Amino acid sequence: MTKPFWMRLGLYLLFPLRLLTALLYGLWITLRNLLYDRKLLPIHRLSRPVISIGNLSLGGTGKTPFTLFLIEYFRANGYKVGYVSRGYRRHTRGPQEVRLDCLHPARLYGDEATQIKLRYPHVPTFVGENRFLACQKLLEKYPDTQILLLDDAFQHRRLYRDIDIVVIDLAKPAWKDWLFPLGTLREPLRSYERAHLLILNHKHAADKKIRIPLRGRPTARFIYELQDLWHPQKEPMPVDFLRHKPVLAFCGIARADSFQFAIQSIPAYVVDFLAYPDHHYYTEGNLSGIRRHFRRLERKLSLKELILLTTEKDFARLYQAPHLHLIDELPLYVLRIRMRPLSPEEEMKLKNLITFAPVYGNA
Numbered sequence: 001m002t003k004p005f006w007m008r009l010g011l012y013l014l015f016p017l018r019l020l021t022a023l024l025y026g027l028w029i030t031l032r033n034l035l036y037d038r039k040l041l042p043i044h045r046l047s048r049p050v051i052s053i054g055n056l057s058l059g060g061t062g063k064t065p066f067t068l069f070l071i072e073y074f075r076a077n078g079y080k081v082g083y084v085s086r087g088y089r090r091h092t093r094g095p096q097e098v099r100l101d102c103l104h105p106a107r108l109y110g111d112e113a114t115q116i117k118l119r120y121p122h123v124p125t126f127v128g129e130n131r132f133l134a135c136q137k138l139l140e141k142y143p144d145t146q147i148l149l150l151d152d153a154f155q156h157r158r159l160y161r162d163i164d165i166v167v168i169d170l171a172k173p174a175w176k177d178w179l180f181p182l183g184t185l186r187e188p189l190r191s192y193e194r195a196h197l198l199i200l201n202h203k204h205a206a207d208k209k210i211r212i213p214l215r216g217r218p219t220a221r222f223i224y225e226l227q228d229l230w231h232p233q234k235e236p237m238p239v240d241f242l243r244h245k246p247v248l249a250f251c252g253i254a255r256a257d258s259f260q261f262a263i264q265s266i267p268a269y270v271v272d273f274l275a276y277p278d279h280h281y282y283t284e285g286n287l288s289g290i291r292r293h294f295r296r297l298e299r300k301l302s303l304k305e306l307i308l309l310t311t312e313k314d315f316a317r318l319y320q321a322p323h324l325h326l327i328d329e330l331p332l333y334v335l336r337i338r339m340r341p342l343s344p345e346e347e348m349k350l351k352n353l354i355t356f357a358p359v360y361g362n363a
């Protein structure tokens with residue numbers, strides 16, 4: 001849809017300011033990285049191997065699904081792993097251990113950390129702006145932890161990492177983007193050279209013909225697959241349960257189109273799709289509106305098998321929320337996805353990088 005004239009004019013007039021801001025921001029990031037590269041800014045080390053999963057762009061590239069893949073990979077190979085993130089948009093400060101036995105944990109710890117804890121309740125999970133301090137707190141309480149995973153930490157350079165992994169969304173690749181605020185790049189594209197491995201996320205459609213103009217760093221191609229339909233009070237159900245069924249879907253994630261595509265690929269019939277801002281906390285009014293819309297669709301279209309569907313990250317923001325009861329009486333399910341390598345050869349690239357011994361001494 002074409003933008004209104006006044007909006008296009010505003011963008012045109014603001015372009016010089018945005019360009020200047022992007023140049024100053026790029027200079028600041030370049031200087032900061034140079035100071036870390038020259039060891040003029042302190043980098044703290046921990047007594048356990050640290051793996052960072054990050055990206056170059058703002059928004060959903062697939063960091064959390066890949067983190068879930070790594071947690072499963074390490075657990076399957078006998079490692080005891082801990083998880084640490086900043087806890088984006090949480091309402092607390094300082095290092096905190098993520099707990100689920102409280103009201104609205106996503107507001108206390110952030111939706112990503114809550115999602116990890118819901119999926120893996122026994123994995124030590126901490127949040128903190130200072131990742132080094134949060135990792136120290138985790139190791140103090142869980143000294144048998146062998147590997148620490150840092151979510152969204154590629155730019156958090158004050159903490160030394162043994163492996164830096166950068167996830168790139170091939171639907172919106174970093175090399176076709178601009179530096180913030182002209183685009184969504186967090187730092188200049190050449191920063192990818194710090195990474196030990198680039199994960200090329202094909203999401204739902206693998207296309208090996210995509211040209212990757214990044215040189216000198218190993219790459220591994222991954223893809224999404226639909227895992228199951230989940231709810232904490234219900235048994236997981238196969239995705240085929242949704243096959244040809246009507247669905248009212250809602251989400252507040254960076255790439256809502258990816259969620260819609262996943263539903264349609266089942267295939268399920270998307271009666272309506274409600275998109276909210278990324279990391280959106282649902283209000284009482286939001287949930288009342290979703291419930292009314294669900295009942296209206298049932299009556300108007302005579303849909304007796306209508307399903308209410310959302311993402312795993314959205315449900316993390318709804319878990320133990322004060323107004324969840326407004327939609328919990330509906331047939332609500334979470335469509336869970338997982339990442340997997342495109343082939344055994346792609347998985348081997350990751351295995352060749354991760355060569356840690358199975359046991360480490362205590363701190």
